[in-house]
Amino acid sequence: MSGTTGLGGNSPAAIRANAEAVGVADRLSVDTGDARSLPYPNASFDVVTSMTAIHNIPGRAGRTAAIAEAWRVTKPGGEILMFDIRNARNYAAQLRAAGAVDIRMTGPILLWGPIGWRFRATKPA
Numbered sequence: 001m002s003g004t005t006g007l008g009g010n011s012p013a014a015i016r017a018n019a020e021a022v023g024v025a026d027r028l029s030v031d032t033g034d035a036r037s038l039p040y041p042n043a044s045f046d047v048v049t050s051m052t053a054i055h056n057i058p059g060r061a062g063r064t065a066a067i068a069e070a071w072r073v074t075k076p077g078g079e080i081l082m083f084d085i086r087n088a089r090n091y092a093a094q095l096r097a098a099g100a101v102d103i104r105m106t107g108p109i110l111l112w113g114p115i116g117w118r119f120r121a122t123k124p125a
Contacts, residue, residue: 035066043075050082052116054091067091071098077125081118083109088117095121 012030019025033039035050035057048070057063070080080100082091092103100121107117 035069036062037065038069038073040073042072043078044073046075046078048074048078048080050084052084052111054082054084055086060090063087063091064094067094068098071095071100071123074123076123078123080121080123082120083111083116083118085114085116088119092119092121099124 012032015030016025016028019028031039035054050066050070054063054066057066070082074080080095082088084091088107089105092100092105096103101124102122103119104121105117105119108115109118
């Protein structure tokens with residue numbers, strides 16, 4: 001996703017301001033781009049997160065690509081943490097097929113009207 005997110009008032013500047021307010025701005029990097037083609041090397045991150053974003057990507061193939069990219073950039077032993085509406089079970093199934101372990105789903109959760117699911121998946125070390 002590029003620019004601002006679908007959550008009202010969110011922007012790179014707002015993220016930086018929040019990080020500053022809680023004293024973690026020196027450990028934060030904010031990038032915007034396309035979740036279907038992340039500009040990072042394989043196994044770059046200990047934790048990859050997404051909050052109500054993947055469902056905004058048009059078409060199943062696009063959402064599948066975004067989940068595959070999250071998996072690709074997660075380090076062995078790292079975790080993917082997501083909350084999304086509509087397709088969270090499909091995302092978890094895709095990660096399971098890719099080799100994820102310790103997949104935990106929580107939900108349904110009512111958030112801002114739509115019902116969503118929270119899940120975590122671990123990439124084997």
